[in-house]
Amino acid sequence: MRYVGLDVHYRSSTYCILDESGHEVACETIRGHWPKLLARLSEIEGPWAICFEANCGYGYLYRELSRLGARVVVAHPGQLRLIFRAKRKNDRIDARKLAKLLYLDEVPAAYVPHQDVQNWRELIEYRRRTVDRQTTCKNAARSLLRSQGIIAPKGLWTKKGRTWLQSLEMPTPAARLKRDMLLDELDQAKRRVRMVTKELDQIGDRHPAVLLLRTIPGVGIRTGETVAAYLDRAQRFTRSSQVGAYFGLIPCQDASAGSNRLGHITRQGPGTARKYLVEAAWQGVHRSPTIRAYFERVLHGRKERRKIALVATAHYLVRCMYAMLISGRPWQEAA
16 A cells, blocks of 8 residues: 655645655656646556545545545645644645655544535535625615715615616716616626525425424524535534534633633634524524523523623534434424
8 A cells, every 4th residue: 555645736736655664655746737637646556545635626636536546535624734833844745744644544534525515515605605795785885875975765675776776866977887887796696696596495495404404493494404515414423512613613712720711613614504503593592492591591691691692502503403413303392
């Protein structure tokens, strides 16, 4: 068995090969895109294992390399940064370190979902970005009106409000052009949101995990599909606390000797899922006695703890989701 560490970039990549004794036998930089790299790796005599860091396009590389090597490991970039702290760093050194970690079987591995799940995640993220773009256009249009001293009526984004804004006589040609461009961009964003929402709804309406999670009060199809897509196989987590850490809902910790300081949440993992979970938690507080009781227990009757209690409730909610996916049982209110 040979062990290959691969430092991948779009226009060049470097690989380092260790033999079965851990000695370096080759180290080379390939100039060119990924097909050229794959062609060069196919010439290496097997069997061999390969390790590379997760980056943009790692799913494609993982599938292609799996056809060539006996074992492919994708390293978690965040954990690698903790290991690779050094004053001297370049592509060859990184490839050599990855090969050594692979040889020692100490690679902090990242989970690689199936291609269908990866495509599902990309649609979810694209929809969220497009919705955010809609909000940006609306805010920019309101800002434009304020800069011209124009008071917008209520319901500006209703059909009647849009007609008023479109026919409004702007004071300057530049303001009129900006208004027209913002409205055009807003219309394009709305069309894209409708298209991707239709596709996501078709996936969510027939996905058993999404249907199960939607039995929770306050959890809609957007939250259900996002959590289901990112958890994918819930069995890959051994306990619910790992799920909270995966979604970045646990506090930062600085513990030493007798002191234990907890800070803000880590915010690691998928931000879209974290956003939807907090929104679902707030809805659940108003719709579920069980969720409301948990929220009030953390709140301690102090208004200044509302944000802390809400994030803690989102953490509680995702742990409940994990338990439901493991057991296959729908939501039940506490007795």
